[in-house]
Amino acid sequence: MTPQEIEIGFVDDRIDEIKMNDLDADLYCLHVKTEMAPRAYELADQLRAAGKTVILGGLHVTYRPEEAKQHADVVFIGDAEGIWQQMLSDYEAGSLKPFYRREQPVDMSEVPIPERSIYDAYSYSNPCNYLQVSRGCVLNCAGCPIPFAYGKRIRFRPLELVEQELCHFPSPTIYITDDNMFFTGDSYAPYTDDLLRLLARFEKPSSWASAIGLPRRYDDAFMRLAKEAKVHSIYNVLYDSLSNRAIAGDPKALDRFREIYDRYGEAGIQIWMSVYVGTDEHDHGIADKVLSFLQKVDAQLVEFVIPTPFPETPLWHKVIREGRLLHTRWEDYDGLHSVYRPKHFAPEELEELVRGLWTGFYCTHPYIFDRDDVKVLLNS
Numbered sequence: 310m311t312p313q314e315i316e317i318g319f320v321d322d323r324i325d326e327i328k329m330n331d332l333d334a335d336l337y338c339l340h341v342k343t344e345m346a347p348r349a350y351e352l353a354d355q356l357r358a359a360g361k362t363v364i365l366g367g368l369h370v371t372y373r374p375e376e377a378k379q380h381a382d383v384v385f386i387g388d389a390e391g392i393w394q395q396m397l398s399d400y401e402a403g404s405l406k407p408f409y410r411r412e413q414p415v416d417m418s419e420v421p422i423p424e425r426s427i428y429d430a431y432s433y434s435n436p437c438n439y440l441q442v443s444r445g446c447v448l449n450c451a452g453c454p455i456p457f458a459y460g461k462r463i464r465f466r467p468l469e470l471v472e473q474e475l476c477h478f479p480s481p482t483i484y485i486t487d488d489n490m491f492f493t494g495d496s497y498a499p500y501t502d503d504l505l506r507l508l509a510r511f512e513k514p515s516s517w518a519s520a521i522g523l524p525r526r527y528d529d530a531f532m533r534l535a536k537e538a539k540v541h542s543i544y545n546v547l548y549d550s551l552s553n554r555a556i557a558g559d560p561k562a563l564d565r566f567r568e569i570y571d572r573y574g575e576a577g578i579q580i581w582m583s584v585y586v587g588t589d590e591h592d593h594g595i596a597d598k599v600l601s602f603l604q605k606v607d608a609q610l611v612e613f614v615i616p617t618p619f620p621e622t623p624l625w626h627k628v629i630r631e632g633r634l635l636h637t638r639w640e641d642y643d644g645l646h647s648v649y650r651p652k653h654f655a656p657e658e659l660e661e662l663v664r665g666l667w668t669g670f671y672c673t674h675p676y677i678f679d680r681d682d683v684k685v686l687l688n689s
């Protein structure tokens with residue numbers, strides 16, 4: 310997005326040591342996720358105190374622009390493509406606006422190929438690079454901010470552009486960040502199939518992010534395509550009704566769950582499970598049910614998450630309506646803290662229960678942390 314005559318760089322606060330005295334750029338753009346917002350605001354404040362111009366963008370500031378503006382010269386709301394260049398011109402002219410927001414979501418054919426030379430994948434324990442082929446989502450899962458931030462229809466990137474991007478892909482492994490490819494059913498099947506055919510030509514292993522719910526596609530033809538594309542893992546959030554019934558011990562739901570997971574296993578695709586614990590349906594028996602379920606499906610890689618009401622999501626509005634939101638200390642919106650009052654637990658009880666699940670599961674699977682695909686997950 311940035312013209313070539315402007316020098317750019319990238320720093321990751323999670324792995325790089327940031328020394329304020331060494332920073333000599335004119336403009337700083339910080340990407341803000343909710344649980345990282347306090348740290349981003351702290352850095353932004355320090356940069357501005359040092360006389361730098363600070364821009365904030367990302368999901369969190371898209372739903373909290375006024376809050377973010379207290380720490381920034383400029384806040385980008387939603388897609389930045391197409392208005393980033395305008396902001397740079399305004400900066401040069403000394404006429405920056407406080408907020409930049411597109412009238413319409415960007416057409417994905419206008420999204421340029423990211424400048425990956427500034428991102429050193431090899432700084433991470435398992436080098437992989439990230440590919441995004443769509444934005445927006447037709448679903449409206451309880452805790453997900455994507456539909457609010459990027460719209461309720463999926464905008465696909467033309468595959469010719471994805472192909473151009475893959476031609477210069479710098480790392481051996483691709484992490485595909487899109488949530489919807491395996492999950493939103495037949496209407497998007499042709500695009501997903503063509504994407505898999507394209508990936509097969511590049512012969513790079515890939516991991517996929519996923520939506521809430523089990524993969525809807527697992528017929529022979531689809532599994533063959535996924536295998537030929539070298540898809541080696543997908544990340545699956547178990548928050549849907551079938552998963553909940555399977556965890557609760559419903560034999561029919563468990564059989565169906567196993568059938569789908571077995572199909573993926575036969576194709577050599579590992580499913581990373583993300584299990585939400587502490588929903589309104591869960592009581593104190595949930596920990597035993599979850600561990601028993603994981604044993605029955607021979608789960609290898611699992612995370613345990615407390616539902617988090619990110620601002621403007623359906624869950625956010627529900628817990629506010631019911632007077633259950635406890636606070637907005639954003640650093641606790643990390644899936645390990647109970648930031649709204651659960652129905653059947655004290656908040657501290659739920660946090661303790663989830664810590665117990667992490668240790669209970671991984672003390673029987675300690676070898677997992679040596680695996681390369683696990684390192685990719687931990688990176689991401």
Ligand code: SF4
Pocket residue numbers: 445446447448449450453454455456488489519520521
């Ligand atoms: S969690 Fe995934 S499937 Fe659900 S709304 Fe968000 S992007 Fe869509």
